[in-house]
Amino acid sequence: AQTVTQSQPEMSVQEAETVTLSCTYDTSENNYYLFWYKQPPSRQMILVIRQEAYKQQNATENRFSVNFQKAAKSFSLKISDSQLGDTAMYFCAFMSSTGTASKLTFGTGTRLQVTL
Amino acid sequence: SAVISQKPSRDICQRGTSLTIQCQVDSQVTMMFWYRQQPGQSLTLIATANQGSEATYESGFVIDKFPISRPNLTFSTLTVSNMSPEDSSIYLCSVATGWLEDTQYFGPGTRLTVL
Numbered sequence: 623a624q625t626v627t628q629s630q631p632e633m634s635v636q637e638a639e640t641v642t643l644s645c646t647y648d649t650s651e652n653n654y655y656l657f658w659y660k661q662p663p664s665r666q667m668i669l670v671i672r673q674e675a676y677k678q679q680n681a682t683e684n685r686f687s688v689n690f691q692k693a694a695k696s697f698s699l700k701i702s703d704s705q706l707g708d709t710a711m712y713f714c715a716f717m718s719s720t721g722t723a724s725k726l727t728f729g730t731g732t733r734l735q736v737t738l
Numbered sequence: 739s740a741v742i743s744q745k746p747s748r749d750i751c752q753r754g755t756s757l758t759i760q761c762q763v764d765s766q767v768t769m770m771f772w773y774r775q776q777p778g779q780s781l782t783l784i785a786t787a788n789q790g791s792e793a794t795y796e797s798g799f800v801i802d803k804f805p806i807s808r809p810n811l812t813f814s815t816l817t818v819s820n821m822s823p824e825d826s827s828i829y830l831c832s833v834a835t836g837w838l839e840d841t842q843y844f845g846p847g848t849r850l851t852v853l
Contacts, residue, residue, distance in 0.1 A: 655840055659844075664846070665828055665846070665847045665849065666844065666846050666847065667830060667832075667844035668844075669739075669841065669842075713780060717840065719838075725796070726781070726783070726832075728780040728781045728782075729780065730780050731780055
């Protein structure tokens, strides 16, 4: 079974600064997908970024980028130019690529607070 | 992506009663999922709902407690039966999109409080 570990329960960053959230996972599979979801106080789960394990290039979405280290089974999220609206819980998630539409396995989350 | 709505957005219920949560998506999707998020916790998959077949439940979740319907490709319901305070959670539906159905988008969630 896959496991996802987020070792930082809470983090804080000042507005306009850069912050990195850590995520490690455990799997015996070679092909899979990794995701970062954001959950603001409104509780809506919002997809931030997606990475396919067979792609060596790190995914980027505007101010959000990942550092995907497949051998180390590490998948960190970097948020540049942090904004107050980035305040939220951030969940790292794993999806197997065997079959179709496999379930998501989530980490325990990191609560990010962006301050003035 | 997909636009997903859930009803109700929140509810307060008495123990022993049942609540049905609806999930509507704006496009046809094959796979829909129901997750539970207990207070201060991460998300746990309850079941996968496929149109035209029985839902597939994860370990620890049973059909008698969480019956699911999937009458068509845009709609699903989750019922939380014979509720107890331990069922107080956020319940979220998601849909799988993409060519390989390898990306999930979530509805806004239903916050359930059981007294």
